[in-house]
């Protein structure tokens with residue numbers, strides 16, 4: 001079943017019937033009361049559209065603009081400009097076989113959408129760059145975290161920079177804002193806005209200069225599983241407790257994110273390795289700051305708690321912009337968690353997917369190692 005957001009149904013009814021939004025809302029209210037709460041607002045809006053003879057879904061053949069792509073569609077065709085590309089993540093399906101998944105975000109003049117590539121479809125990544133235009137055909141859509149995603153399987157096709165397809169200025173991608181209390185396991189690409197309540201000292205660890213993976217110290221030097229004995233570089237991780245008044249959560253910042261949070265370069269941060277006492281001042285400066293972070297949740301099995309792994313850090317969000325955004329979102333955000341539980345029937349790989357979107361696979365490796373060997377392997381996790 002294709003899921004149309006309530007705001008879009010109302011808009012469509014308004015367009016076709018000439019009724020005002022207010023009138024439509026009161027009809028919806030009447031209808032839900034009439035049906036003694038047995039129908040959702042969306043359901044009531046569908047019934048009203050039906051009664052007025054308004055077709056909510058046009059027969060959509062051919063190319064769709066991104067704002068018109070809805071969850072539950074098949075055979076989706078669209079064109080967008082590539083905004084972000086992830087790395088390919090290997091995972092194991094429930095039957096033990098190996099799978100691969102990668103994703104990208106594409107945008108057109110009307111919106112942006114995440115595109116998830118399964119299996120052989122990840123092969124296009126080697127030819128793909130940011131700002132390429134892609135034409136997708138025969139994709140299907142699903143809902144994830146209240147957002148629609150396009151998925152590509154072996155029947156789907158992606159054309160890179162097809163002739164005759166041009167796009168104007170595209171809409172930038174924005175993540176879904178959540179409250180900390182609303183976070184769930186496997187939430188991905190979520191945005192939090194909160195106050196820094198506590199900051200822990202950064203932990204430093206050796207990585208391979210070629211592949212950025214963590215190296216192990218042996219008698220003969222630092223050993224990378226791929227590159228043997230290497231002369232290591234240092235990476236770092238920092239944890240902070242973030243409070244957004246709904247709850248608090250531990251946020252984990254890795255190298256690039258630490259640099260963005262502290263607004264310092266690598267050289268400066270490495271100075272704290274030998275003189276951690278000098279970090280006190282930095283810590284004090286950070287406490288009470290409001291930050292915006294985008295990332296995903298991670299279940300720390302060792303401590304049995306949910307953590308937030310940051311991918312993007314905005315150390316000084318514009319408060320006006322945030323308030324405007326909150327206002328806007330509270331007007332249109334009609335979530336419906338209980339909707340259509342059976343909608344994924346033809347998506348074989350979906351149930352066993354691990355973290356889909358990982359731009360920093362090396363860092364993931366670190367946090368996973370940490371779960372196994374808490375004592376030394378995972379800097380920053382042991383300080384509670």
Ligand SMILES: [Zn+2]
Nearest residue numbers: 208211224227
């Ligand atoms: Zn290496």
